[in-house]
Amino acid sequence: MVSTERLADVFVEVADTLVDEFDLIDFLHNLADHAVSVSGAASAGLMLADQDDTLHFMAASSESARHLELFQLQHAEGPCLDCFRSHEPVSTTDLAQETRRWPDFAPGAVEVGVRAVHAFPMRLRDRVIGALNVFGEEPLPLGPTDVKIVQAMADVATIAILQERAIASAELLTEQLQGALNSRIVIEQAKGVVSRDHDVSVRVAFEALRTHARNNQIRLVDLAHDVVTGTVTLPRS
Amino acid sequence: MSAPVARDGVADLLQELCRTLTSDLAVSGAAMNLMSAAGGTNGVVAASDDRSRDVDELQFSTGEGPCHEAFTARRPVLTPDLRALADGRWPGYSTAALDAGVGAVFAFPLHVGAAILGILDVYSDHPGSLSQEQVAAALTCAQEATAILLDGNLVSSGGRLDRGLSTVLDHRAEIYQAQGMVVADLGVDPADALTRMRAHAFGNEKPLIDLAREIISGFVLPVDD
Secondary structure, three states: OOHHHHHHHHHHHHHHOOOOOOOHHHHHHHHHHHHHHHHHEEEEEEEEEEEOEEEEEEEEEEEEHHHHHHHHHOOOOOOOHHHHHOOOOOEOOOOOOOOOOOOOOHHHHHHHOOOOEEEEEEEEEOOOEEEEEOOOOOOOOHHHHHHHOOOOHHHHHHHHHHHHOOOOOOOHHHHHHHHHHHHHHHHHHHHHHHHHHOOOHHHHHHHHHHHHHHHOOOHHHHHHHHHHHOOOOOOOO | OOOOOOOOOOHHHHHHHHHHHHHHOOEEEEEEEEEEEEEEEEEEEEEOOOHHHHHHHHHOOOOOOOHHHHHOOOOOOOOHHHHOOOOOOOOOHHHHHHOOOEEEEEEEEEEEEOOOEEEEEEEEEOOOOHHHHHHHHHHHHHHHHHHHHHHHOOOOOOOOOOOOOOOOOOOHHHHHHHHHHHHHHHOOOOHHHHHHHHHHHHOOOHHHHHHHHHHHOOOOOOOOO
16 A cells, blocks of 8 residues: 555656656656555556557666566567557456466566566547556555556656646647657667766666766756767766 | 758659658648758758748748757657747748748658657648648658668669668667667767668678677677678
8 A cells, every 4th residue: 555655755756847847758767666666566667659559668667677568569468558559457466377368478477577467558538648567576456546546647657748737739749759759769879878888788877877867967868868979978987 | 052962862762752741641742851960961852842842941041940949859840830830939930931831830850869860841731730640651751761861871872772771760779779889889970870780780681680689799880881
């Protein structure tokens, strides 16, 4: 069950995003972290859809969640994809029993110690722009209140991405979504640059980028862009 | 202003894309321009027709307009009603474009992350939004144009662009990470890095994703590939 204090943290942070200079990718990573603490899950991840309704990985609370998200994309199956297609939450508390439903994903997830998964649609009125997943190493049954809260977080993420509480125009939605998808690419490119420059893994490179952006109060995506275009060299810590 | 120079065949392919898109979307026209942050030559490289080319040039003669904004913001800039620009954006450009009979303009970046090559502009004489399907078609067209521009850097002079390279951009994260690594390894810009990766993968008959994974595992692309 969720503590009031943690919930308050989430909403304070969300309120922070409703300003001009907000850092979307960093926010989504924080949201994944919050989804973990709120639901008691082991990890969480977020995916967004492009104009062709193809899902793309956006953020995860851990490397293992990132792999679980990418695994679903690679095999074109899994709870996140089903949730996105059906516009409804998808969940299971025992993946070992889901081999028929997800012949690749279920055994793959069980193999890395994942037992439960809950996927929540990121909805804006009649449109779904992506999904938020939480993964559990235990059965992780979520009560009705937990479900409501995690769904609220998915909704809040949607609002943050679209940057407009009552987004009126389809144009704005396209602009923001495409901007978000491209930001993710810029960050992957920057991870590659830093990984080589610092001789570290891409995971460590990402943490270095994130820490530097925070310490210097610059947006992660802006830092990433400057690193890739060579205007900034990330100092070795 | 002198037009940017595209290698043989590239401009033709881009013009073909502009024409196809214009007819598929039933819009008034489309144009593509090349832009660079480093102060290279910016300007129109292809258009569906002369009028769209002239209209697109307005953004370079006035130095403002949706293509500049899309370039800086790294996302589409969609203006379904040019006349209704309430915030007075691009006063010089919008006046000139309205005079030329433009009702709506939709700008889509030709980019892959931090690598941005130019902008696709779609024009309509009448104000009105693009449908979700039209937007999807324009974005797909922009991706094809991006791939053509990336691969076009490989074309030897005199030869027509070999379309043997896939025009489909692969969107897996490893490819972008490897692209960043090539930027660091060879000291090239991100567009050049992706061009080199695509050429190496094609030349060695292996999927780009496989090459990307090799680069992540430590493989360094040869400088003169």
